[in-house]
Amino acid sequence: MPFRQGSARTRQRTVLLVGIVVLLAALVLAVVLASVLTRGKQEVSPKMLKWKDRGTTKNLQEVILGRCYSYVMARYPQVGDKDCLKIWESLKHGFIYKNPCNITPEDYQPLMELASHPIPCNKSLFWSKTSDLAHRYTKSNQNFLTLEDTLLGYMADRVSWCGDPSAPGINYESCPKRSECESNPSSVFWKMASKMFAEAACGVVQVMLNGSVEVGAFRSSSIFGSIEVFNLNPDKVSAVHIWLMHDIGGPQSESCSGHSIKRLKSILEERNFKITCEDNYRPVQLLQCVHNPDHTDCRLCTNTTATP
DSSP states (O other): OHHHHHHHHHHHHHHHHHHHHHHHHHHHHHHHHHHHHHHHHHHHSOOOOOOSEEOOOTTHHHHHHHHHHHIIIIIOGGGOOOOHHHHHHHHHHTTTTSOTTOOOHHHHHHHHHHHOOOOOTTOBEEEESOHHHHHHHHHHOTTOBOGGGSHHHHHHTTOOOOBOSSTTSBOSSEEOOTTTOSSOHHHHHHHHHHHHHHHHOOEEEEEEEETTOTTOSSOTTSHIIIIIHHHOOTTTEEEEEEEEEOOTTSOOOOOTTSHHHHHHHHHHHHTTOEEEEEETOHHHHHHHTTSOTTSHHHHHOOOOEEEO
């Protein structure tokens, strides 16, 4: 009997050891197969799409969050509580893992709603081909706000982003230009933000245009000419003041009586807006003269005319 019991125990140990060896062998095989399959997937995974514009801004999340917190806590705390983390997540979900030529307004609608805030009446300043001058003016005169002075515009100003269907879902190497596809992340974002900015305007609004460009101060293809001007609300906006600025020492290609300004006036009149136009609005021209104090235009500074 003792001999038979010992033999049974030996067989049990043998079976147990064989089972452990088989299990270990199966685990090793599984790990090897997983490694081979993973390597194979990596080798055939699609590469990032190539575009002509700069890629997504490095550390985009930190940039957007930092600007959001700076805006709502330091620059304009009067806009009230804004959930900057939700705003970032909403922006990210609008483009990550998506083909950057297939972005739709619906992709950004949650972001627009989260980041929107009222614009005080009489403070809206629109611009076209006068970006640097308009923003220098709003920095020196807190009575006016451009789109880039709103939360949406402040976060996105001079920042780029786009997604890609392949991992990691964000393309840091290149993004499409508008000429490559209209429905790219940047174009769709700025069109929606511009529309919302125009819809929020009330009271007297200002428009700063460039009278030194040869193509005409008012262009129907610009953001202002194609979106903002048509989304001003006649029931909220009492008048539109056009400031037609010329470069100091530069060409005066167009005045308030020019052909493109007449076209703008016609569009605004059809929508029942009161309009004035002024060549070289004096406060803005004085700002231009900071960099050109000895120029004839700055010494005289009397070449301003206002027309109804």
